[in-house]
Amino acid sequence: MPRVVTRNHKVILIAGGAGFVGSNLCRRLIDEGHEIICVDNFQTGNRCNIAPFLQHRHFRLIQHDICDPLDISGPVDEIYNMACAASPDRYQEGPVHTCKTCFLGALNLLELARRKNARILQSSTSEVYGDPEISLQDESYRGCVNTCGPRACYDEGKRVAETLFWEYGAHNGVETRIARIFNTYGPNMDPADGRVVSNFIVQALKGEDLTVYGTGLQTRSFCYVSDLVDGLIRLMASDEKMPVNLGNPGEFTMLELAEKVVKMVRSRAGVTFRPLPQDDPRQRKPNITRAKTILGWSPKVNLDEGLAATIEWYRERLAADQEAEAPAGQ
Numbered sequence: 001m002p003r004v005v006t007r008n009h010k011v012i013l014i015a016g017g018a019g020f021v022g023s024n025l026c027r028r029l030i031d032e033g034h035e036i037i038c039v040d041n042f043q044t045g046n047r048c049n050i051a052p053f054l055q056h057r058h059f060r061l062i063q064h065d066i067c068d069p070l071d072i073s074g075p076v077d078e079i080y081n082m083a084c085a086a087s088p089d090r091y092q093e094g095p096v097h098t099c100k101t102c103f104l105g106a107l108n109l110l111e112l113a114r115r116k117n118a119r120i121l122q123s124s125t126s127e128v129y130g131d132p133e134i135s136l137q138d139e140s141y142r143g144c145v146n147t148c149g150p151r152a153c154y155d156e157g158k159r160v161a162e163t164l165f166w167e168y169g170a171h172n173g174v175e176t177r178i179a180r181i182f183n184t185y186g187p188n189m190d191p192a193d194g195r196v197v198s199n200f201i202v203q204a205l206k207g208e209d210l211t212v213y214g215t216g217l218q219t220r221s222f223c224y225v226s227d228l229v230d231g232l233i234r235l236m237a238s239d240e241k242m243p244v245n246l247g248n249p250g251e252f253t254m255l256e257l258a259e260k261v262v263k264m265v266r267s268r269a270g271v272t273f274r275p276l277p278q279d280d281p282r283q284r285k286p287n288i289t290r291a292k293t294i295l296g297w298s299p300k301v302n303l304d305e306g307l308a309a310t311i312e313w314y315r316e317r318l319a320a321d322q323e324a325e326a327p328a329g330q
């Protein structure tokens with residue numbers, strides 16, 4: 001039975017709420033007047049991301065690893081599972097923990113959703129498509145994933161999490177939603193987390209050469225975080241139980257992205273080429289027809305606008321970090 005909410009705001013649990021996407025989601029949902037319970041183990045999350053909400057009467061922080069079962073006092077209407085390191089550098093530091101986060105974490109949150117009669121959304125990923133053999137990935141594509149490579153803990157973890165969500169949705173009476181998220185960027189993305197947009201911007205701002213892996217001709221699609229957050233909220237509110245792609249279909253090579261960043265930062269940085277990591281996908285481009293049809297959603301922020309806002313955020317963040325590191329009295 002779906003929960004009937006008689007309060008005029010919802011109680012929303014965001015696992016991974018101190019991370020990049022999770023903290024942007026916290027901000028949007030707090031601004032909409034909801035009560036937020038942020039659950040995070042701070043593996044990759046940062047207290048700076050949630051500092052603006054810590055004193056808010058509608059914000060509660062619980063430091064907890066979702067690999068362990070959790071109980072929450074009081075009602076919970078919705079759960080967003082955003083908890084999992086998303087940067088390959090970070091999720092490969094503890095691959096078994098990444099598998100556990102994806103499987104046990106999802107299981108523990110699904111059990112919580114079942115007990116609370118809450119609706120639950122899984123942040124899945126385009127990585128479930130692996131290194132795709134088709135150029136435009138729609139949700140019916142079953143993927144090309146290596147089960148025994150360095151990315152497998154994340155890719156296969158996310159695949160089994162989708163299966164768990166599907167099972168709980170189909171047979172255990174839980175209202176489940178699955179978002180297949182493609183590369184997203186924007187404010188609150190850790191400057192050191194190793195993803196391409198943050199790498200390029202930080203390197204350009206520091207006047208260092210931008211590191212390009214392989215030939216730089218591999219492609220990615222980049223979605224600005226406010227667009228993604230909007231899509232997640234729409235998906236949660238929808239009746240759709242099957243996976244939905246959320247991403248920006250604009251496709252760019254790594255060299256095109258590097259060129260844009262250097263130009264926008266007005267940097268003189270060049271490019272250094274490094275070998276392509278194992279199993280790095282050659283291309284990524286979402287087909288978002290289902291998101292358009294079912295959710296009435298499509299991204300609004302183009303790459304130039306999104307990069308401009310993101311560069312500004314990194315400029316301020318690096319300046320604040322520098323100030324914090326400067327010896328007292330300087």
Ligand SMILES: NC(=O)c1ccc[n+]([C@@H]2O[C@H](COP(=O)([O-])OP(=O)(O)OC[C@H]3O[C@@H](n4cnc5c(N)ncnc54)[C@H](O)[C@@H]3O)[C@@H](O)[C@H]2O)c1
Binds near residue numbers: 126
């Ligand atoms: N950002 C993207 O481009 C992208 C793309 C596809 C999918 N996703 C998915 O979206 C979600 C959020 O990604 P992000 O970019 O914000 O990553 P992130 O690393 O910035 O945030 C993840 C958050 O989850 C927390 N976390 C990790 N493991 C945990 C655990 N076991 N228990 C409790 N907290 C835990 C981290 O401390 C962090 O706050 C992830 O599930 C990721 O797989 C993101």
